[in-house]
Amino acid sequence: MILVTGGAGYIGSHTVRKLYGEGYQVLVLDNLCYGHRDAIVDPDVELVVGAVGDRDLLVDLFKKHNFDAVIHFAAFTYVGESVTSPLKYYRNNTAEPLILLEVMEEFGCKSFVFSSTCATYGEPQKLPLTEDHPQNPINPYGKSKLMVEWILKDCEVAFGLKSAALRYFNASGSSLDGKIGEDHDPEAHLIPLVLMSLTGELEKITVFGTDYSTPDGTCIRDYIHVADLAGAHLAAVNHLINGGESLQCNLGTGVGVSVKEIIDISEEVTGKKVPVVYGDRRPGDPARLVADPRMAKDLLGWEAEQKDVKAMIESAWKWLSGPRKGRFDE
Numbered sequence: 627m628i629l630v631t632g633g634a635g636y637i638g639s640h641t642v643r644k645l646y647g648e649g650y651q652v653l654v655l656d657n658l659c660y661g662h663r664d665a666i667v668d669p670d671v672e673l674v675v676g677a678v679g680d681r682d683l684l685v686d687l688f689k690k691h692n693f694d695a696v697i698h699f700a701a702f703t704y705v706g707e708s709v710t711s712p713l714k715y716y717r718n719n720t721a722e723p724l725i726l727l728e729v730m731e732e733f734g735c736k737s738f739v740f741s742s743t744c745a746t747y748g749e750p751q752k753l754p755l756t757e758d759h760p761q762n763p764i765n766p767y768g769k770s771k772l773m774v775e776w777i778l779k780d781c782e783v784a785f786g787l788k789s790a791a792l793r794y795f796n797a798s799g800s801s802l803d804g805k806i807g808e809d810h811d812p813e814a815h816l817i818p819l820v821l822m823s824l825t826g827e828l829e830k831i832t833v834f835g836t837d838y839s840t841p842d843g844t845c846i847r848d849y850i851h852v853a854d855l856a857g858a859h860l861a862a863v864n865h866l867i868n869g870g871e872s873l874q875c876n877l878g879t880g881v882g883v884s885v886k887e888i889i890d891i892s893e894e895v896t897g898k899k900v901p902v903v904y905g906d907r908r909p910g911d912p913a914r915l916v917a918d919p920r921m922a923k924d925l926l927g928w929e930a931e932q933k934d935v936k937a938m939i940e941s942a943w944k945w946l947s948g949p950r951k952g953r954f955d956e
């Protein structure tokens with residue numbers, strides 16, 4: 627059985643479906659601070675509503691179930707908020723996982739897949755970003771994740787924990803059947819924001835900076851479909867359960883797409899005109915962030931199947947404009 631923390635969230639819920647579809651038994655632990663009960667669609671998947679830092683609850687769960695591995699998605703994810711409320715981020719993203727790791731040690735569970743991020747690299751010194759690029763995060767969110775990467779290495783030395791720290795680039799899209807999708811409140815990611823300006827949920831979309839050293843002057847990012855991310859987690863769990871070594875690797879496509887391109891493609895996909903306002907640069911936004919995705923292929927045999935951002939936007943649009951009106955009930 628696999629314990630998935632944060633499994634009622636965006637990437638977690640897609641991964642839960644993938645694991646379940648591959649025959650794994652899955653238990654989700656999520657306090658629903660941002661997650662949605664409705665995002666768990668498979669009837670045999672149990673949701674336990676509670677926090678990763680609740681030791682008594684964890685001990686209870688580990689007594690009841692024999693977990694082969696833990697996938698840890700649960701975290702706060704707003705970079706800007708992490709600057710104004712760093713302690714909130716260090717407590718939830720760094721301190722709470724310590725409790726989980728302690729309980730894993732106590733019960734001899736030795737496989738841990740961790741949601742890390744390209745934000746651990748900070749300002750790129752060379753592109754594409756390889757895993758040996760220096761990690762100098764420029765905000766508490768990135769630091770809160772990098773600290774867990776360090777802690778995982780120490781746990782391996784101390785009690786043999788094997789871990790896969792997966793550094794995601796920009797997760798996007800929704801499930802291809804339109805059943806689950808991205809539903810953050812507030813939303814902070816470009817593709818849903820652009821599309822929400824087309825469903826009327828937002829009045830306009832602001833483009834932050836048009837004078838970057840990129841072909842069209844707007845920032846370039848590496849967008850990865852959430853279904854591909856789910857597949858990478860399956861590969862990482864299989865790798866660790868089958869005795870594979872610990873690893874840290876990028877999850878991206880290696881393809882860079884600009885903000886302006888996202889807007890243009892969104893207009894093409896939806897046939898609607900995006901209401902755009904051009905603003906100044908935001909502090910801390912690098913011009914380009916693009917992954918070198920080769921290590922994940924070498925170590926996990928995984929690579930993104932969906933490299934065309936248009937298909938990602940189509941799936942996001944299907945969800946956001948679909949019968950659920952893009953919103954879960956809870």
Ligand SMILES: NC(=O)c1ccc[n+]([C@@H]2O[C@H](COP(=O)([O-])OP(=O)(O)OC[C@H]3O[C@@H](n4cnc5c(N)ncnc54)[C@H](O)[C@@H]3O)[C@@H](O)[C@H]2O)c1
Nearest residue numbers: 632634635636637657658659660661677678700701741797
């Ligand atoms: N979305 C991206 O593009 C992206 C990129 C890089 C890394 N990540 C990381 O991936 C993970 C998932 O991101 P997401 O976009 O799916 O976020 P999300 O907010 O949709 O999911 C996080 C889930 O964790 C739950 N949660 C938070 N703190 C908890 C706690 N202490 N105990 C129990 N549950 C808790 C929330 O209720 C939510 O369901 C996060 O760790 C995030 O930092 C995301």
